[in-house]
Amino acid sequence: MSPKARIVVIDDEVNAATALETLLKEDGYEVASAHDAHSGLALIEQNDADVVLTDLRMPGMDGLQLLTKLKQARPQTMVILMTAYGTVKNAVRAMKNGAEDYLSKPLDVEELEVVVERAIEKKRLIEETRQLRERVAEKYKFENMLGESPAMLHAFKTIRQVAPSSASVLLLGESGTGKELFAQALHQAGPRRTRPFVKVACAALPETLLESELFGHEKGAFTGATNSRAGRFETADGGTLFLDEIGDISPTVQVKLLRFLEEREFERVGGNRTFKVDVRIVCATHRDLPKMIADGAFREDLFYRLNVIEIRIPPIRERLSDVPLLAHHFLREFAKRNGKEVRDLSDDAMALLLSQPWPGNVRQLENVIERAVVLAEEAVLTPTHFPTLRQTLEVSEASRSVKVAIPGSSLASIEREAILRTLESIGGSTSQAAKILGVSPRKIQYKLKEYQRGTGAVVARPRAKKA
Ligand SMILES: Nc1ncnc2c1ncn2[C@@H]1O[C@H](COP(=O)(O)OP(=O)(O)OP(=O)(O)O)[C@@H](O)[C@H]1O
């Protein structure tokens, strides 16, 4: 019995309520009582009750009405109904409406104690399960992003930390690593989520067009400007402006952007009205900005303004432990979207996925799985469903540079690395890998399953140093 559980007793018969209160207090509970449903509801809220014992027949709001109200407002509170007029019909209705149990008056003390204890225990279990589920969901999923590698969990944490502020964020990552998804997550997880998220693909527009796209223009600013027009900065007021491919903007636009970041104001092209807006800037690039600065192609002062917080999204080859999670996620998604019965990946297929260099990162993985699912006629994907992937491999240059740190890694991580890298070097044959490693093929298969389920040790990779 948990002595601290809080109980509220509601009965219009004052003596009955008092007797019950005394009895339950002696059992070690925190108890309060009320004599009508309305004050009972207030008491439940005030005490944050775990369990409510309520009479069924009461003047005004009766026990069933109270039950309905309570289950809407506080579904976590357990309700036990008591009645002297106990009929099967009432009991059934009460249980259907979410009552935990039913006691008939006069109360049998022993039965009462058992029923109350059971309700408390059940509530505790529900609460525990919910917390556990939340923790798991929180760990591997953030907004629409999945990841369980240390690098991604670290990135999720950073996003949670910086989302509430308005500080500029620079997202660095190769093509297809999820920069746009991160930018959206930053917006969604922060107080600006109800305001616009505006994306500008900077590389897609020539210099003059980009300038007017961002800052707007006044009538007559250039040939063809027959009307004045607001730019994206104005559209994004109160929200987030995502400048994709920031490394591709011209010196003129760089100057204007710098001014905005310093003074939070700008003029439209061809105008002298000054606009002030409240916009959070999130930028992304796959370019090496420090190198561009050294080459004189990007302003250093702008770089520091944009780079208040830098988030580097590692390429897939530096976080292979995310591959099983992502692959299964995409498999389920595309199977559902295409009405296919594809359920799983064979161990060989997973080994093949784990052996690829993935230059196109998550986007490439997503496309490869989509193609396989769409064309598959079997329920389980095998290496033959991935004809575009390299089936036999020399160890890729990229993966060769990724190693577990010794000392510094757990034995499980080292084992995992040994298995995955051996598989990789021989093109995914589990029997051959077993021979090389001197273990049974069953052990390799078992381990691969474990990694797929995500229960295996996560490979601790040294984080790449920032430039
Ligand atoms: N962690 C992740 N979990 C689930 N899906 C992801 C994840 N990362 C990326 N994706 C998916 O991969 C695809 C590419 O992501 P996104 O467009 O954000 O990448 P990017 O870095 O902006 O690419 P590019 O450099 O080509 O612009 C998208 O379909 C996205 O939904």
Ligand SMILES: [Mg+2]
């Ligand atoms: Mg992008």
